[in-house]
Amino acid sequence: xxxxxxxxxxxxxxxxxxAPVLALLAAGLVSWALFAAMGVPAGRxxxxxxxxxxxxxxxxxxxxxxxAPLLLIAQGLAIGFRARVFNIGAEGQLLxxxxxxxxIPVLLPSxxxxxxxxxxxxxxxxxxxxxxxxxxxxxxRLNANxxxxxxxxxxxxxxxxxxxxxxxxxxxxxxxxPQTRMFQPGALLPGLLxxxxxxxxxxxxxxxxxxxxxxxxxxxxxxxxxxxxxAPRAAGYxxxxxxxxxxxxxxxSGAAAGLAGAAEVAGPLGQLQRSISQGYGFAAIIVAxxxxxxxxxxxxxxxxxxxxxxxxxxxxxxxxxxxxxVLVVQGxxxxxxxxxxxxxxxxxxxxxxxxx
Amino acid sequence: MTHTRRAFLGTxxxxxLAAALPLRASAQDALQIAxxxxxxxxxVGWSRTLLDGTEAAAGAVxxxxxxxxxxxxxxxxxxxxxxxxxxxxxFVILGSFGYMNGGLQLARRFPDVSILHASGxxxxxxxxxFAAKYYQGTYLMGMAAAALSTSxxxxxxxxxxxxxxxxxxxxxxxxxxxxNPEIECSVVWVNSWFDPASEREAAQALISQGCDxxxxxxxxxxxxxxxxxxxxxxxxxxxxxxxxxxPEKYLGVVGTDWAPxxxxxxxxxxxxxxxxxxxxLGMEDEVVYVSDWTPDIPADIKTRIDQTQAxxxxxxxxxxxxxxxxxxxxxxxxxxxxxxxxxIQAMDWHVAGVTTPLPN
Numbered sequence: 001x002x003x004x005x006x007x008x009x010x011x012x013x014x015x016x017x018x019a020p021v022l023a024l025l026a027a028g029l030v031s032w033a034l035f036a037a038m039g040v041p042a043g044r045x046x047x048x049x050x051x052x053x054x055x056x057x058x059x060x061x062x063x064x065x066x067x068a069p070l071l072l073i074a075q076g077l078a079i080g081f082r083a084r085v086f087n088i089g090a091e092g093q094l095l096x097x098x099x100x101x102x103x104i105p106v107l108l109p110s111x112x113x114x115x116x117x118x119x120x121x122x123x124x125x126x127x128x129x130x131x132x133x134x135x136x137x138x139x140x141r142l143n144a145n146x147x148x149x150x151x152x153x154x155x156x157x158x159x160x161x162x163x164x165x166x167x168x169x170x171x172x173x174x175x176x177x178p179q180t181r182m183f184q185p186g187a188l189l190p191g192l193l194x195x196x197x198x199x200x201x202x203x204x205x206x207x208x209x210x211x212x213x214x215x216x217x218x219x220x221x222x223x224x225x226x227x228x229x230x231a232p233r234a235a236g237y238x239x240x241x242x243x244x245x246x247x248x249x250x251x252x253s254g255a256a257a258g259l260a261g262a263a264e265v266a267g268p269l270g271q272l273q274r275s276i277s278q279g280y281g282f283a284a285i286i287v288a289x290x291x292x293x294x295x296x297x298x299x300x301x302x303x304x305x306x307x308x309x310x311x312x313x314x315x316x317x318x319x320x321x322x323x324x325x326v327l328v329v330q331g332x333x334x335x336x337x338x339x340x341x342x343x344x345x346x347x348x349x350x351x352x353x354x355x356x
Numbered sequence: 357m358t359h360t361r362r363a364f365l366g367t368x369x370x371x372x373l374a375a376a377l378p379l380r381a382s383a384q385d386a387l388q389i390a391x392x393x394x395x396x397x398x399x400v401g402w403s404r405t406l407l408d409g410t411e412a413a414a415g416a417v418x419x420x421x422x423x424x425x426x427x428x429x430x431x432x433x434x435x436x437x438x439x440x441x442x443x444x445x446x447f448v449i450l451g452s453f454g455y456m457n458g459g460l461q462l463a464r465r466f467p468d469v470s471i472l473h474a475s476g477x478x479x480x481x482x483x484x485x486f487a488a489k490y491y492q493g494t495y496l497m498g499m500a501a502a503a504l505s506t507s508x509x510x511x512x513x514x515x516x517x518x519x520x521x522x523x524x525x526x527x528x529x530x531x532x533x534x535x536n537p538e539i540e541c542s543v544v545w546v547n548s549w550f551d552p553a554s555e556r557e558a559a560q561a562l563i564s565q566g567c568d569x570x571x572x573x574x575x576x577x578x579x580x581x582x583x584x585x586x587x588x589x590x591x592x593x594x595x596x597x598x599x600x601x602x603p604e605k606y607l608g609v610v611g612t613d614w615a616p617x618x619x620x621x622x623x624x625x626x627x628x629x630x631x632x633x634x635x636x637l638g639m640e641d642e643v644v645y646v647s648d649w650t651p652d653i654p655a656d657i658k659t660r661i662d663q664t665q666a667x668x669x670x671x672x673x674x675x676x677x678x679x680x681x682x683x684x685x686x687x688x689x690x691x692x693x694x695x696x697x698x699x700i701q702a703m704d705w706h707v708a709g710v711t712t713p714l715p716n
Contacts, residue, residue, distance in 0.1 A: 058442070062435050162547060166517070166715045175477055176518045176704055177453055178547065197431070268431035273454070274547070275428045313432065316424055317439050323396065323426040 005346040012344070019340035020304075026340075027332040034328065035321075045319040049311035049329060052318070059310060061196035065268060066306035068198075069094075069260040069277070071205035073284035074302055075212040076256025078293040080249030082216065084229035087250055089135070089150025090257040091281025092157035093128035097258025098265045099161060100127030102272040105187035106169050106180050116186040117266050121204075121259060128258015129251045131157065136250040140243040146250065154281070165274060179273040189266045201263030205302070208256060213295040225249065257281060286334060292341075308333060387419035387626060390445035392437055394452040395550035396426050400596045401576035402549070406451045406474075409614025416619040417626055419447070429454025434461070441466055447625050449618065450474060452549070453518060459483060470625040472618070472635075475520050477701070479632045486617065487520055487701070489638030490594055491527035492668050493610030493646045494571065495675035496661050497592050498531025500607060500649070501569035502539050503657040504590050505532075511542040511567030513558040515549050515574040517715050519703045524594070527675045528571050529709045535657060542567060543712040546575075555579040563587045569607065581606070590650065597648045608649040617643055636697055639669045676700050681708040 028046055035042035053063045073090050080087045087093075101120035104111070131153060138144035165178035173181065189199040216222040228235040228245040236242065260280065265272050287305050291298030312326035391410045393403040407423060414421045422440055427433045433455050437448060441462060446469050450459045453475040463471050463483035476485040501510050510532060514521050525543060532539040542565055544558035559570055559580040572580035572593035578601040584591035585602035592607035599606040617637055624630040637643035646665065649658070667673035678689035682705045689695055695703070706714055 065431065065435075166547070175453075175702065176522070177516060179454075182457070197435075264431075268434070270457075273430065275430045278428060278430065278432055310435075313436050314439060317390075317422060317436060317443055320422075 002351045003348050004351060005342070006349045007346055008344075015344045019344050020337060023333065023336035023340045026336040027329065030332055030336075031329045035325070038325065040319065040321060040325070045315055045321050045325075046329075048315040048319045048321075049308070049326070051311075052314040053307035053310040058196070059314070061193060061198050063303065063307050063310050064193075064198045064202055065196075066309055067302050068201040068205045068267075069264060069280045070284050070287050070306055071299060071302040072201070072208050072260040072263075073253075073257045073280060074287040074291065074298045075205070075208040075295060076253035077284055078288040078291070078295070078298055079212060079216060079222075079225065080253045081288060082229050082293050083225040083245045083249045084232075085139075085246050085249035086147045087132060087135070087150050087253045088147050088285065089132070089152075089154040089281070090253060090284055091277060091279065092150065092154030093131045093254045093257035094261035094264075094277050094281045095154070095157040095161050096131040097124035097128035097261030098272060098276050099157075099164065099261075100124055100258070101262030102169070102180060102183075102265050105183040106272065109181065109184065111184070112186060114186045116184070117189050120187060120266055121262050124258045124262025125255040126258070128261065129255040131258070132250040132254025133247075136247045139246050139250075146246070150250075161272075161276075162274070165272065169272065171271075180271050182271045183266065187266060188270060189263060197268050199263070199267045201260070201267050204259055204263060209295050209299050212298075216295065221248070257284075290334070290337060385444075387414075387417055387447055387622065388422065388444040389414050389419045389447045389449070389622065390422045390424060390437070390440035391449045392424040392427050392433065392440070392451060392455065394427060394429060394454070395576040397423070398576065400578060400598050400601075402574065402595050403451060403576055405595045405612050406449065406614060409618045410449055412615035413618035413622040417622045419622060434458035437462055438465075441469055446470070447622050448472070453516075470621070470630040472621060475518065477634075479634055481632045482630065484621070484630075484632050484635060486635040486637065488612050488644050489636060490520070490524045490610055490612075490644060491675055491700070492638050493594075493644050494524045494528040495531035495534075495668075496646055496665055497571065497608060497610060498528040498533075499535050499657060499661050499664065500653050501528070501571075501590065501592075502532035502535035503654055504607070504650075504652060505536070505539065505569050507566045507568045508536065508538055509540050509542065509566045510569040510571070511544070511562035511565070512571040512573050513544050513546060513555055513562065513575065513580045514571075515545070516547060517545050519701055521573050522706065522714070523676070523700055523703045524573055525571070525710060526703065526707045529707055530675055530680075533709055535660075539709060541710045541712075543706075543710060545715055549574065550576045552577045552579045556583055559583040559591075560587075563589055578602075590652075599648045606648060606650055609647055611645045611647060612643055613645060614643065617641065634701075636701065639665070640671065676703075682706065683708055683710060683713065 032042045035045050053059050101124035104120050135146045135149040138149050139146045169180050171181040192198045224240045225245050228242050264276055287302045291301035308330055315321040395403050397403040397407050410421050448471045450473045456476040459471050459473050463480045471483045473485050475487050512525050529541045546554040546558050555575050556579045568589040570584045570591040578598045581591045581598045581601045585605050590605050590607040594610050595612050597609045674694045676695040678693040679691040680689035682688045
């Protein structure tokens, strides 16, 4: 039997809203079977993953801590994705942002200004944008694929980080372990909610959401960007520069990722170390698409995504789930959501039986 | 078996939830022990030996273990250890250097929680670093390695260039020099506790340089051991025996058994006598042991190894005794002087004979 996917004339709003719910149910069912087969009490394990992130103030505050970088990066990436500029290397831009921001407390350990973090955030944004600009340069100059260039630049960024941590920036009191000294208080982001680790970076994410909304839905520049993505030829005839779209997309997404990196080292980490991001740069790609590349959708999907992470960690603490089982549940959820989202936009058309 | 607080979710959700508060009710229950490690607990390696030791301690004091595996060092680790304590854990074992800052904060916030922290250097009233004197065992392995090496070159695939691992390599080379003064050792730092692909490549690189005995230093995978077996060169590792991965060419293991130490510390916590202290444990404490020796070691060398081992256990001999010369040829420890424990735990230089410079 042969079938193909036909784009629906109109995607129904009800189905679009139902898709995540159905995905959640399907992932729940398969996980249930999986846990039962493993001999783990399935109901409690799933309940832990789904409910505990929202069950206490502490847990929810940790969800917000994780939401901040995901939200910030995903908003930046989504702008580029809608212009069909695929920055896959947000992880690298995040690392460079973190490195640039760390330069201030590492090189000026005795600087006592309580506003050091402001300069750090600015440097982080510049660093992330500059790292992404390399890809924009090669894309517009040589038509080099930005997916490959940004992705590979991530590997280079990781090596730069390792070099700095093992060499010039190593903590002199750190017993040779690859990490910098702890930052002075002025180099740390102010907290937002007392008693939690939520800091100013959540506001950066919220500000990025509002800015992305205004930019993409209301501004002419944003409209031009979308047109270069959806109808490049028409854009060309209308005198909209494709190169400008590439530069803008990469600079915005790079700056957002760099800021996220700066906020991580100046936030929950308090130092530059090997594992800065727990993969935020890559997870944000999923967040951006789960949110339908729409600023409001991304605000929701970043919250859901970080809740899944926190719930998964809690399942390990409370429900005796091995780490790998948690990863399987997270993978199932995303897979089912993508399947559901596809069916919202497409329908299957049977085109007859198989021919010899 | 590990157990968790199965009853927790029911009560907690019903109560509308104050889970961030310590559960006082657990005081008369079994002692809740949490173990956090950076790598998955495979059948062998560091995480496995810590888990075995923790479960033995739990069995001895009637406790229950929550096992937290593959937790990367950073904000996630801080949150998860806090979560475990909020959930009732009162005795916490942190199995990685990188958990130190988060663990110290946790110790400050929860004075009634006792914390053991691997490989660190900070101490607090309820926060004790612990480490194994692997160097006692790697010295013996070095003696065997020199006897079996035909190329005169031996090598080590090592995780991080922290003093604990540097000391292990130095003792390995000193032991080898006791048998063959001309021997040379190359080192590859992979900067990971758990990275099978990099470890494999590093082992292959050392073998292609002519190293015919390999030391898998603080890896939680048998990659180096199995690469060595395929290439027909000897290899040994730390923590738990990996002979099943190298039936022909397994040199032996410098093993660790944490059960006695963890049990004593957990008991101290229960008795209220836990004190923050730096625990540096070796063969004399029955924490470090050597076993699974290859039968290929010449009999006279094996006799020397056994004698040396007996002297280490009795305290008559310490491998870190001068004269010790560093890579530049400078004498760092004078003839007859034994390094102090603090000096050994802060060792940040290689002895002569290690050909690879330290990453600096």
